Structure formats: structure tokens, C-alpha cells
Amino acid sequence: MEISPYLLVVRLIIQGVVKQYEARFQEGLNLVWGDMDSGKSSILNLIDYCLGGKNDSLLYGEMKANGRLACLEVNLNGKIFTFEREILSASSPIRIYTGYFEERDRNFPLIVGVSPGDTFAPDGWVSDFILENLGIAKVLIKESKYREDSSSDRLSFRDLMKLMYLKQTRVGSDALLDYQSPVVFNKNVEVQKFVFNIYDDELSALNTELGREVAEFGELEKNERFIRKFLSDVKIDVRNFEHSQEEAEQYQDKMAVLDESLKDLKEDFVLSSDVGETISEAIKTMRAEIFAVDSRLKEIENQYGNFAKLNNTYQFDYKALKLSKISRQIISVARPKNDHIPCPLCQSDIEINSSAIEDDDIEHQLRSLKNRTAGIETVLMDLREEQKVLLNQKEKLRIRLIEASRSFDENNLASISPLLTSIQAIEDARSQLKITVAEAEKNLAIYNKFVDIGSKLELKSALIEKLRRSIKIIKDGLIGLDAVVEELTVLFVSHMQKSGLQKVHGVYLDKKFTGHFRDISYYNTSSGGVRTITSIALFVARLQYLLKHACNLPTFLMIDTPGQNIGRHRADDDNTEVSDPQLYESIFNQIIKVIASAKVENRKCQVIIVDNDLPDSLKDGKNYHLVKRFSKQGGKFEKGLINDA
Incomplete structure (x- = not known):
């Protein structure tokens, strides 16, 4: 059965001037919580940066003084890669190693650029690498399907990241998904259609992409034959290297024995x-x-x-x-x-x-x-x-x-x-x-x-097959916008009903995937608290849909400070609907249920949340992995991400 791709962050490492800082993650719900201004959001920003994002929010005092390299161990559809990027130089290329951080010396890195036109990166664009390893086609996305003169851009992983990373400045914001820029917002709508396999009249574009992928597959096969012939000509049989890792480990064990013997002799000496x-x-x-x-x-x-x-x-x-x-x-x-x-x-x-x-x-x-x-x-x-x-x-x-x-x-x-x-x-x-x-x-x-x-050939082959299925879906008319919106609405309504908000009615998604509550568009809602809950519900409903269907978006979500605009502790004289701590608890309870359901269905997903507080329902330490707990007072907790600043 075909499923949505997955992306799991394994470990974030910051190589500093004096020491190394790191944060470890697990599948499921991951939490980073603690005092304000302690570097919590920087963890999410560093993850985004290693995957091709910007470093604007990382150029603050402690990071500039102590941080040098950001390294991200990430699982893309079952294969581990380590992304390495200079923190203070956003224009520098990204190095991608196959395997974990400690295994970098065993692999030749790919050197990829952060933009498609980067001439200093011999191995292409980081977005293409991520999309290929996630099995997502690099299709052309039109800014508007209704304007004949509208331009088209190749799908970028940055387009998809907007649907997986709810930044602190976007939680409850009226600029969610670039609504204030009609051109970019319309492109985001078209990206979501592609995510949900709603192709409308994009048959020609898919056929073009299929042809391009088949050509790249042929080029890869030719390169493999060329490399195989070269190795044969210089009398190198790659099959002899198949057990090189075991041999290297055995040699390291022998080295350890020699070191121990040498130590004993020197002590006798x-x-x-x-x-x-x-x-x-x-x-x-x-x-x-x-x-x-x-x-x-x-x-x-x-x-x-x-x-x-x-x-x-x-x-x-x-x-x-x-x-x-x-x-x-x-x-x-x-x-x-x-x-x-x-x-x-x-x-x-x-x-x-x-x-x-x-x-x-x-x-x-x-x-x-x-x-x-x-x-x-x-x-x-x-x-x-x-x-x-x-x-x-x-x-x-x-x-x-x-x-x-x-x-x-x-x-x-x-x-x-x-x-x-x-x-x-x-x-x-x-x-x-x-x-x-x-x-x-x-x-x-x-x-x-x-x-x-060989792995790239397998990825290309799987992507080609996926494009062929997508073309068949269009020809057969199996998936339509109305059906997807209807199912997303059901999921969205369920989250809003369980949110703790009062007067829940008029809840639905329109054909631009915009949420409505009390028959009012998200972007016209005046209450910041209601917009906060609605924005989170939209992202969680989308994740829930991805876990049920084979879509073109990883089952991955990052949320920065979901508790803003919500009173987490009710005052004695406060009767406003968005000041009830039940609303805050409900956000986490619903996310936990989605993750639990994914586990039952044997689907991989990961949610990383950063906030200043911990909901009461999670204080028993169950149902989540604590990535970091920061306290400016120090003690048994780290003072911040850069813990020796």
C-alpha cells in the first residue's frame, strides 16, 4: 500500500568554537520547553536552516560568538543523511553525507546549493536532493490556474516547508501562507493541490515531468555503466568493498587492543x-x-x-x-x-x-x-x-x-x-x-x-512509477478537489469541536483550503486566540490527512509557541472564551491522539513543538520525548541552547 513520505529529525549538532551542542529527537511528539529567550526557537530555525532555509533569526549574540557549523541528522524515507551548513554564511553550500554524523569520514559528501542557480555547488540544488529522496516529483507549479499569462515555477522543498513549519510569527497570524501577497498565496494553494494529488488540468505538466525523470533515469544508468567500466579498467572490483565497513571496524578493534597493550607496556616502563x-x-x-x-x-x-x-x-x-x-x-x-x-x-x-x-x-x-x-x-x-x-x-x-x-x-x-x-x-x-x-x-x-x-536509480524508478500513477488518476478522474476538501473539512471540524471553543458552528474549508469558523474566514477573524487555535487545527488536520492517504508531503510538523494568544492559567475574574487553559490542553491532546493513531496504523510521523510552558496533561512525562528543558536559573537544566554563553 502506497503511503505519504516521511521525514524524521534524528539529531541536531552545533559545532562551536569551544564545544559541541546537540539535541536528540525521536519519532512521535517531541517537546522543547522552558524560559523565554533561551534559544528554544533556534532549534526549529536550525532544522529549517539545514534543510535550505534562511539564517536571519540565527544571527544573535550567543550564536554568532559560539556557533560555527550546524549539522542535522535526518531520516528521509528510511535513509539517514547528515546535512552540514555554516551558520554565519547563508550563501555557503550545504554538504550532505550519507549516514550519521560520526560516519562522515566514510563517505564523499554531496556539495549542493541553497538556490537553483548556485554555480558553486557541483551537485545541484538542496531542494532537488530532498524531493528526490522523499519520492516527490519536481513538477511545475503555476501561480494561478485561471490566468493564462501566469508564470510557473518548479516545486521547491521550501514551498512544502511552509505546510510543515508553523513559525512563531505565523501562529494565529493573518499572514499565514502569505495571504497578504495574492500571487504567493495562490501559488501556495496550487502547491496544496499537488500535495493532495489534485491535478485538475495539469496532465501536460505531469507528462513533461515524467519525460524529464525518464531522461534523468537514463543518464544515471549511463553514469553507472561508465563508473563500472572505469573501475573494471583499473582492476577495482566494487564487490570486494562490500564488507569494507566490517573490515574497518575489525581493524579498529585490533587498534584498540594494540593501544591497550601499549598503555600497559608504558606503565611497566x-x-x-x-x-x-x-x-x-x-x-x-x-x-x-x-x-x-x-x-x-x-x-x-x-x-x-x-x-x-x-x-x-x-x-x-x-x-x-x-x-x-x-x-x-x-x-x-x-x-x-x-x-x-x-x-x-x-x-x-x-x-x-x-x-x-x-x-x-x-x-x-x-x-x-x-x-x-x-x-x-x-x-x-x-x-x-x-x-x-x-x-x-x-x-x-x-x-x-x-x-x-x-x-x-x-x-x-x-x-x-x-x-x-x-x-x-x-x-x-x-x-x-x-x-x-x-x-x-x-x-x-x-x-x-x-x-x-544505485539508490538514486531506485528512487528515480519509484518516482517514475508514481508519476505514471498520478497521470492515470487524472485520466480516470479518481481524485477531485471537492472530495479532498470535504474530507479535510471533517477532520478540521472534529479538531475545532474538541478545541474547547464555544459556539462552534459554520466550520469548514473552502476550495483554497482556508478554514472558516462561525462562517467567518480565518483571515477575517478578529480574535487572535481563535486564529491561533484555527491555524494549529488546519496544520494538524492536514497531517492527519497525510497519514490516511498517499500524498506529496512528509508526515512532519513543527510548531513554535502554540500557546501564544491563549491564557494558560485562568484568572479568577476572567470569563473570556480564549483564556481557558482547557484550550491549551486540547491542542496537545489532539496532537497526541493523531500520533497514537499513526502508531496503531504503523505510520511514521514526527511533531516537534516549542513553548514556554508544559500542559498539565503531559507533566507525567508520558506520550512525548523531552528534547530540551531550559531554565535561566540553571541547576539540573541547561540555561539555553548555547549553554556556556
Whole structure:
């Protein structure tokens, strides 16, 4: 039975300047919740960016300072790929590796562009790669089926992402699906028709796409034959590489055994005997003693310098006071207070009106300075004496250390030599094994590249068959717009009835897939809370339809802050219909039921939700996977996506 394609995010890795940040996801409902402005929305924006989106919302302080590469592990219809993109350079190409993040060295990456005209990307456009691996045809989408002069664009994965990513700025927004731009909105309507296999009069376009895919299939077959012949000419049998991964893993195991043996030998080498251990301890003790002596010598040198400076200061003061005493005899201190003396510099008169210091005071200061100088000189002599003692002690320790080291070498030479030989032998074996491992990994990369060509042929073949079925559907008139809208309306009505809103009537979808509530178009609804619930119900109803039918859209959904415009905690005096926390609980309950139903039907799907709160019904930790819990207070939770900023 044919089903809709699926896309499952496995892991998001941010390679930073200092460390690596990551978030892991699972099939089903995934939640990221916590404080505002902690990087929750950045997780969704990074997922979108790795799949070809923009980085406008990622260029904030912490990310610019710490983030460098964004890597996304994603499961596209059962095959794992790792998308790698520079965070700060939206124009740089995207590298796509087959396999998980840690397996990148085993594969040659595809280098794809973020726009169809990117000349720096040798392997095409990222959108084409994703669509091909999802089995979705790259058809032409007209901006309007009613205007003959309307232009057509090739379907882009970005067109589909609008139907899978309900951004924070679009939840409850009157600009949902670019409604304010009639041309883009009409194109989004046509994209949705293609998603639901409503082709109207697009038979010619599908036949054209079928012809293009058949031509590409033929080109791939020709390339495979060419590569196979080239490998044959250079005597390389790809079949011999089929078990390269197992061989590489076996070689890595052997390397681990050698590393362990080498570690043991080096430990034996350090202390090969009891005698050597005793001598080694003595050597360590002597080195510690020499270090302590050196430390004290540096201390003494610093102390000596400080005391010498102080001694110089005291001697200077002593000489100054002596000079002052002599000057007093020249300048008679008995002169009247209002007497004048000539300035020694400019010869102008200076009035002497201050009281003179007594001779006894000056004598007292001179004796004090002389005593201090004598004390410091004693200290300096003691320091020099201690320095001589320590230098002598250091020399004796140095001689003992030389003797101990010589004794260590003599006593251990007999046991060390065999160890050195063994260590050298293992090092040689490791070097040879490294060459073998590198060869095995190169062979594995060649094999994986060849297998990728075969996988592309299988994808093309499946897509061609799908296009043929789509053409048959049109010719047989099996799927029409009215039937799809009718079933979507039933799903939409069910969600609105269970939403907790009052006065539920006049609920339906029109032929442009626009929701109506109380007979009012979503875009004309004045209540932000009602628009929030309606926008989420439209996206969830679409996911539910995808899980029931084979459509051209992955069963994947991201919602950023579904609780905005809804009161999550009712105030005592609040009677407004959109302030009931039941509305918030209902959003999650209905999503959980859709996911549970998909699980019963063995359908794969993934929903990732970011919000500031956690509904009461999920506080038991069941029915969802907690990707991240952020708290600015830290503690047992991370402070944010960049958790060391």
C-alpha cells in the first residue's frame, strides 16, 4: 500500500568554537520547553536552516560568538543523511553525507546549493536532493490556474516547508501562507493541490515531468555503466568493498587492543622493578626539595630587594636631616617671624612666618633613622647568610639527584631494554594498521558512493512509477478537489469541536483550503486566540490527512509557541472564551491522539513543538520525548541552547 513520505529529525549538532551542542529527537511528539529567550526557537530555525532555509533569526549574540557549523541528522524515507551548513554564511553550500554524523569520514559528501542557480555547488540544488529522496516529483507549479499569462515555477522543498513549519510569527497570524501577497498565496494553494494529488488540468505538466525523470533515469544508468567500466579498467572490483565497513571496524578493534597493550607496556616502563620504584620515589623527593629551595631563594631575593630599597630611603632621609641641621646654622632660626630671606632659586624675598622645628626633635629623628638603618642592615646580612646556606644545600641535592638518576638507569637498564623493544614493535604495528584502516575507509567511501548511484536509480524508478500513477488518476478522474476538501473539512471540524471553543458552528474549508469558523474566514477573524487555535487545527488536520492517504508531503510538523494568544492559567475574574487553559490542553491532546493513531496504523510521523510552558496533561512525562528543558536559573537544566554563553 502506497503511503505519504516521511521525514524524521534524528539529531541536531552545533559545532562551536569551544564545544559541541546537540539535541536528540525521536519519532512521535517531541517537546522543547522552558524560559523565554533561551534559544528554544533556534532549534526549529536550525532544522529549517539545514534543510535550505534562511539564517536571519540565527544571527544573535550567543550564536554568532559560539556557533560555527550546524549539522542535522535526518531520516528521509528510511535513509539517514547528515546535512552540514555554516551558520554565519547563508550563501555557503550545504554538504550532505550519507549516514550519521560520526560516519562522515566514510563517505564523499554531496556539495549542493541553497538556490537553483548556485554555480558553486557541483551537485545541484538542496531542494532537488530532498524531493528526490522523499519520492516527490519536481513538477511545475503555476501561480494561478485561471490566468493564462501566469508564470510557473518548479516545486521547491521550501514551498512544502511552509505546510510543515508553523513559525512563531505565523501562529494565529493573518499572514499565514502569505495571504497578504495574492500571487504567493495562490501559488501556495496550487502547491496544496499537488500535495493532495489534485491535478485538475495539469496532465501536460505531469507528462513533461515524467519525460524529464525518464531522461534523468537514463543518464544515471549511463553514469553507472561508465563508473563500472572505469573501475573494471583499473582492476577495482566494487564487490570486494562490500564488507569494507566490517573490515574497518575489525581493524579498529585490533587498534584498540594494540593501544591497550601499549598503555600497559608504558606503565611497566615507568617503574619496571621495586628497586626502580624506590629510586624513583627518592628522585621525586629530591626534585621536590630542590623546587622548595628554589622557591625560598626567589623569596629571599625579593625580600632582599625590598629591604635594600627601604634602607636606601632611610639613608636618604638621614642625610637630608643632617643637611637641614647644617642649614639651620646658616639661616638663623632666631630671626623674627616676619623676617625675609632670599629665595635660592629666583632671589626674590620669602617671608618666614612659620614656627621653627626644635633642634632636639631633629636629633631624635636622626637617632631613630640610624637605629632603623642598623636593623635593616642586620636583616640584609641574615638574608645573605640564609641564601648561602640554601645554595650550598641545593648543590648537595643536585649531586645526590645525579647519582640517584645514574643508579636508576643502571639498575633498570636490563628490564627497560626489552620493554623498549616491545613498545617499538607495537608502535610499528600500529603505524601499519593505520595505513590498513585508511585503505579500508577509502574503499568503504568508494563503495558507498557506488551504492548511492544505485539508490538514486531506485528512487528515480519509484518516482517514475508514481508519476505514471498520478497521470492515470487524472485520466480516470479518481481524485477531485471537492472530495479532498470535504474530507479535510471533517477532520478540521472534529479538531475545532474538541478545541474547547464555544459556539462552534459554520466550520469548514473552502476550495483554497482556508478554514472558516462561525462562517467567518480565518483571515477575517478578529480574535487572535481563535486564529491561533484555527491555524494549529488546519496544520494538524492536514497531517492527519497525510497519514490516511498517499500524498506529496512528509508526515512532519513543527510548531513554535502554540500557546501564544491563549491564557494558560485562568484568572479568577476572567470569563473570556480564549483564556481557558482547557484550550491549551486540547491542542496537545489532539496532537497526541493523531500520533497514537499513526502508531496503531504503523505510520511514521514526527511533531516537534516549542513553548514556554508544559500542559498539565503531559507533566507525567508520558506520550512525548523531552528534547530540551531550559531554565535561566540553571541547576539540573541547561540555561539555553548555547549553554556556556
